[in-house]
Amino acid sequence: MQLNFENLIEKFKYDPNSVKKNYDGKTDIYLAKASYRYAYFGRILCVLLILVIIAFLLSGALSYEKLYYLTKDIKLANDYVNSVHDTITYNVGNSQSFTTYREGLAVASRERFSVFAAGGREIFTSNHSLGNPALASSDKYVLLYDVGGKQFALYNSFSQVKSETLDYAIFGASISKNGTFALITRAERYDSVVSVYKVNGTRYDYSFSKGRVVSASLNEKGTELAVLLIFAEGNDYRTELRLYRVGKEDYTSTDTGFSGIPYALKILDGGNIMVVAADGVKAFNSNLGLLNQYSTDEEIYRYYFGEDSIALSHLSRESGKTEVVILNKRGKIDKSYLFDDRILDIALCENYLFVQTLGGFEQKNMTLNTSKKIDVVATNYKMIVSDKNTLIVCDDSYAKYLNFEK
Numbered sequence: 001m002q003l004n005f006e007n008l009i010e011k012f013k014y015d016p017n018s019v020k021k022n023y024d025g026k027t028d029i030y031l032a033k034a035s036y037r038y039a040y041f042g043r044i045l046c047v048l049l050i051l052v053i054i055a056f057l058l059s060g061a062l063s064y065e066k067l068y069y070l071t072k073d074i075k076l077a078n079d080y081v082n083s084v085h086d087t088i089t090y091n092v093g094n095s096q097s098f099t100t101y102r103e104g105l106a107v108a109s110r111e112r113f114s115v116f117a118a119g120g121r122e123i124f125t126s127n128h129s130l131g132n133p134a135l136a137s138s139d140k141y142v143l144l145y146d147v148g149g150k151q152f153a154l155y156n157s158f159s160q161v162k163s164e165t166l167d168y169a170i171f172g173a174s175i176s177k178n179g180t181f182a183l184i185t186r187a188e189r190y191d192s193v194v195s196v197y198k199v200n201g202t203r204y205d206y207s208f209s210k211g212r213v214v215s216a217s218l219n220e221k222g223t224e225l226a227v228l229l230i231f232a233e234g235n236d237y238r239t240e241l242r243l244y245r246v247g248k249e250d251y252t253s254t255d256t257g258f259s260g261i262p263y264a265l266k267i268l269d270g271g272n273i274m275v276v277a278a279d280g281v282k283a284f285n286s287n288l289g290l291l292n293q294y295s296t297d298e299e300i301y302r303y304y305f306g307e308d309s310i311a312l313s314h315l316s317r318e319s320g321k322t323e324v325v326i327l328n329k330r331g332k333i334d335k336s337y338l339f340d341d342r343i344l345d346i347a348l349c350e351n352y353l354f355v356q357t358l359g360g361f362e363q364k365n366m367t368l369n370t371s372k373k374i375d376v377v378a379t380n381y382k383m384i385v386s387d388k389n390t391l392i393v394c395d396d397s398y399a400k401y402l403n404f405e406k
Contacts, residue, residue, distance in 0.1 A: 042200075062112065075351055085402040088120045098394045099135040099142065100384050102157060102283045105392055105399055108133040113144055115157060118386070118401075122383050124158055134173070141179040145170050152183060162197070172215060177269075178220025180246070181267075184213050194227055204247055211240065215264040219271065222246060227275050228265045241275060243288055254288040266305040271328045274310050276303050281310060283331025292331030306348035309334065314344045326353065335366050345383045347391075354391060356383045360390055363404045372404045 044108035060277035090107050091275065098107045104117045110133060115124040130146040137143070141161065152170060154165035172184040181301040187193045194206045212230035218225055222263040225244045230237045239256040256262065262277040271286035280295040281303075294312075308329040322343045326335040341357040348354070353364040360375040369388040381393040391402040 001238070017075075017111075040233075078374070084117075084357060086120060087395060088399045088401075089124075090114055090116075090118050091397070095132055096382075096391075096394070096396055097133045098137045098382050098384055098399070099137040099391065100386055101137045102139070102143050103386060105384070105394070106135055106137060107399075108144050113153075113155070115142065115155070116399075124155070126153075126160060129154070136174050136175045136181070138171050138177050138179055141175065141181075143175045143181050144171055145173050145183065147171065152239075154179070154181065161199075162201075162394045168193075169175050174216050176218040176220045177220045178222050180218060182216050182218055182225060184216055192229075194225065196222075196225060198222070202247075206244060206249075214239075214262060216245060217264075217266045217273075218246075219267040220269060224267060224271075226265055227386065228262060228275065230261055239275075241265065241273065241288060242282065243273070243286075250277050252288050253289075256282060256283065258282075263300075264305075265305065266303075266310075268287055268329050270329060272308075274305065274327075274331070276310065276312065281312065281325070281327055281331060283329070290333060292327075294325065294331060294333065302346050304346050304348055311346045311348050311353060313346055316355035321401070324353065324355065337364065347385045349385045349388045352388045354383065354385060356381070356393075361393065361402055363389075363391075374402050374404065376402065 002177055014251065049101045054062065054136055088105060089305060091109065091112055092170060095110050099106050101115055104115065107114050107116070110130050111127060113126045113128060114122055117123050122349055128150060128151070131149045132147040132239060134147050135142060142153065142155045142157060143152065148169050149165070150166045150169055154161045166185055170183050170185050173181060175181040180196065180198045184192055185193050185195060187207060190207040190209050191211065192208040194213055194216050196204045204393040206225070208229060211231045213227055214230055215228040216225060221248050224293065227242045227244070229240045229242065231240065231298055234260050239258045239262055240253055241256050242251045242253045244251045255274055257278045258275070260277060260279070262275050263274060265275045267273050272291065273284045275282050275284070278299050280293060282293040285291055297312040298317055300312045300314045304311045309326055311326050313322055313324045316338060318336055321338040321340055324337045324339065324343065325333060325344060326348070328334045339345055339357065341354065345356040351365065351367045353366055355362045355364070359377065363372045376393065381395060384392040384394065387405060388393050389405045393400050393402060
């Protein structure tokens with residue numbers, strides 16, 4: 001059977017007169033013409049879509065897995081939280097770790113990893129054996145790694161993308177929005193090694209023969225790596241901040257000025273870098289120039305990095321209450337709140353502050369200075385922000401969605 005291209009082209013010619021030829025007089029002629037135009041251009045769009053898909057497949061930019069991933073995403077987007085307390089149940093496990101993933105929840109125990117959609121449906125599960133599982137997530141990927149162990153794995157919403165067993169233990173990790181991730185480990189001749197993995201499989205190792213890496217952070221594009229190093233000097237420590245372009249060996253550095261061991265650092269949206277320690281926070285610009293610092297005589301015992309800010313909590317010596325301070329991306333105080341109860345956890349999302357106490361959970365609108373509370377008496381919940389109006393509170397065997405809009 002030979003394909004007649006002339007007949008095929010003839011069918012796709014735009015011919016408004018064909019409406020009159022086939023018009024049966026039962027409908028308005030204007031509507032008949034409009035219907036013909038929509039049908040005609042619909043066929044054209046379908047052909048163009050097929051051609052674009054073929055071009056992507058031939059170029060290697062599109063694959064079966066990516067198409068499958070897209071359809072999974074569309075299905076995932078149809079899951080919503082419809083009540084004040086939607087519950088997800090999962091197998092009881094030890095050393096549970098949790099993170100949000102695509103408005104749903106990822107859960108890892110020592111034996112199992114599972115991903116749940118926002119409506120509670122389990123969409124993926126995998127078995128493993130880890131001593132101390134930890135999770136980090138981005139828009140498209142979840143990184144599972146064993147703190148103090150040697151295994152890690154990268155997942156999307158339907159499969160395992162990569163897994164590996166290293167020669168030395170993993171002590172920390174960071175993941176960017178595009179899926180590039182970094183692992184803190186060590187090697188035979190080095191006290192610390194930070195390995196950066198691109199989604200395409202490329203790996204870059206940054207080795208440190210002197211000093212220990214306390215924390216590492218990738219920027220949102222995965223193109224810059226910030227590393228926090230400590231050096232023992234007598235009874236004190238010197239802390240150095242280094243910034244690398246991923247794939248390059250050159251770096252810029254500065255002394256942070258902290259005498260103790262800092263907790264962590266993060267590259268915020270826009271490129272500024274926050275370093276938090278027990279006695280304060282320092283903000284650096286992308287050239288590692290000091291922007292501002294916040295100091296306290298009371299120990300910071302909770303902190304949370306937002307996209308472009310940080311929240312921290314400590315006791316207030318003057319009032320005897322717990323103080324929560326929010327610093328903007330330049331390290332200046334935006335808001336400060338006092339709480340009668342001891343704070344178990346804090347989190348940020350856009351212009352909202354979330355606080356967990358023994359009595360329950362509170363949402364503060366930092367722009368309008370309003371507050372909403374949900375009383376859920378439990379001390380062992382892990383609080384995770386799903387969006388600006390929704391918290392996920394996780395126990396050993398179930399998680400509850402708390403919606404502050406209802």
